[in-house]
Amino acid sequence: MSQLFSPVSFGPLTLPNRIVIPPMCQYSAEDGRASDWHAMHLGNLAQSGAGLLILEATAVEPRGHISWADLGLWDDATEAALAQVLGSVRRWSSMPLGIQLAHAGRKASSARPWDGSKQIAADDAHGWPVVAPSPRPFRAGDPAPDTLDEEGIAAIVQAFADSPVRADRLGLDLIEIHAAHGYLLHQFLSPLSNQRTDGYGGSLPNRLRLLMEVFDAVRAVVSERMAVGVRICASDWVDGGWDLAQSETLALILEARGCHYLHVSSAGLDERQKINIAPNYQVPFAQAIKAKVRMPVIAVGLITEPDQAESILRHNQADAVAVARGMLYDPRWAWHAAAALGDSVVPSPQYLRCEPRDVRHLFTAR
Structure with missing residues (x-):
C-alpha cells in the first residue's frame, strides 16, 4: 500500500487515506445560507474518494464574511440551510466532513473573485x-478598518465558540480554525497588521492571545468525537512579518493545548508579499513544523500529481496532503491517484461499473 492511501488519525478522527480536500470558497451562499450550489458541489466532492472534505471558510458572524456571498454559521437560518445540504451529502457518502470557521476581519466586505475582489464600500448594498x-x-487606498476594542474582541471569541456548537449538532467530524491567509486571526498574529499596544499586541505572546482564546473556546464546547485543528500561515x-520561527512556536503551544492537527499554508496578509510559486513551494514549511511536533501536519500548495503527493509523505515532509484546485479540475483525482499508485478506492455502488478494464484492482465494494 502507498503512504497516500494509508490511514491517518487527527485526534479522535481516523481518515481512510491522507488526501484532504481543503476549504475552497464558492461565493454562492445567500445571506450566509448554503444553497443548491453547495449541495451539488459538496455532493460531487464527497464522491471523490478523498479521506477528508473540509467545507469552505464559514463566517462565525455576518461581519466575518469575505464577501456577501460567503457561507456562514451564526444563527438558526444558516444552520438549517447547511443541515439540508449536509443531509443530502450524507445520504450518499460516508466521507469524513469538516468545516473551517473563519472571520475575514479587514479583508471582509469584498467582491466575489469574478467581480474583481476589491473591497466594497460600507454604505453599498453588498x-x-x-x-x-x-x-x-x-490594500492601500481602502478605508481604515474599525479597531476592535476588548469588548469587540470578546464578542469575536464568543462567535467562534457559538458556531462549533452548531457544527457539532450538524454531525460534522472536524473543526478547522482559520488563522491564515490574512484573515482576522492572522491579522492579530502578524506584526505587519497588529500594531496594538495593549494585551493583544506587541510581544509574540500578546499577538497569540486571541487565537489561544478562540482555540480554547472551541475546544471547550465541542464533543470529544470532533477533531479540532488550525490552519496557519x-x-x-x-x-x-509573521515567519516560520514564530509559526514553530505557535505549533508547539497549540499542540500543548490539545490541537489535533495543523494545516500549513502561507501568504495573504500583505500586498507586498513576494512568493516564488512552484510545485511544493509551501512543503518546506510543513516539513519544518512537522519536525517540531507530534500532531499530524497537512501540506498544501501546488500539489497536483499522485507521485508528488506520495513523495511528500514518504520523505516525511507531511502527514497528509491537501489537493484543492486539482480536485476541482478533476473530482476523481483520488481514483486516478489510486490507479497510478496501485491502490484501491471504495466508490458508491452506482459507479462500480465504470472501473477501467486495465485497472481491475481499482474498485473495492463496500
Whole structure:
C-alpha cells in the first residue's frame, strides 16, 4: 500500500487515506445560507474518494464574511440551510466532513473573485464596516478598518465558540480554525497588521492571545468525537512579518493545548508579499513544523500529481496532503491517484461499473 492511501488519525478522527480536500470558497451562499450550489458541489466532492472534505471558510458572524456571498454559521437560518445540504451529502457518502470557521476581519466586505475582489464600500448594498486589530487597511487606498476594542474582541471569541456548537449538532467530524491567509486571526498574529499596544499586541505572546482564546473556546464546547485543528500561515513572505520561527512556536503551544492537527499554508496578509510559486513551494514549511511536533501536519500548495503527493509523505515532509484546485479540475483525482499508485478506492455502488478494464484492482465494494 502507498503512504497516500494509508490511514491517518487527527485526534479522535481516523481518515481512510491522507488526501484532504481543503476549504475552497464558492461565493454562492445567500445571506450566509448554503444553497443548491453547495449541495451539488459538496455532493460531487464527497464522491471523490478523498479521506477528508473540509467545507469552505464559514463566517462565525455576518461581519466575518469575505464577501456577501460567503457561507456562514451564526444563527438558526444558516444552520438549517447547511443541515439540508449536509443531509443530502450524507445520504450518499460516508466521507469524513469538516468545516473551517473563519472571520475575514479587514479583508471582509469584498467582491466575489469574478467581480474583481476589491473591497466594497460600507454604505453599498453588498458592503459593511470591517474590523481589525489596528486601523491599517489590507490594500492601500481602502478605508481604515474599525479597531476592535476588548469588548469587540470578546464578542469575536464568543462567535467562534457559538458556531462549533452548531457544527457539532450538524454531525460534522472536524473543526478547522482559520488563522491564515490574512484573515482576522492572522491579522492579530502578524506584526505587519497588529500594531496594538495593549494585551493583544506587541510581544509574540500578546499577538497569540486571541487565537489561544478562540482555540480554547472551541475546544471547550465541542464533543470529544470532533477533531479540532488550525490552519496557519507559516510566512507572510514580507520582511518583518509573521515567519516560520514564530509559526514553530505557535505549533508547539497549540499542540500543548490539545490541537489535533495543523494545516500549513502561507501568504495573504500583505500586498507586498513576494512568493516564488512552484510545485511544493509551501512543503518546506510543513516539513519544518512537522519536525517540531507530534500532531499530524497537512501540506498544501501546488500539489497536483499522485507521485508528488506520495513523495511528500514518504520523505516525511507531511502527514497528509491537501489537493484543492486539482480536485476541482478533476473530482476523481483520488481514483486516478489510486490507479497510478496501485491502490484501491471504495466508490458508491452506482459507479462500480465504470472501473477501467486495465485497472481491475481499482474498485473495492463496500
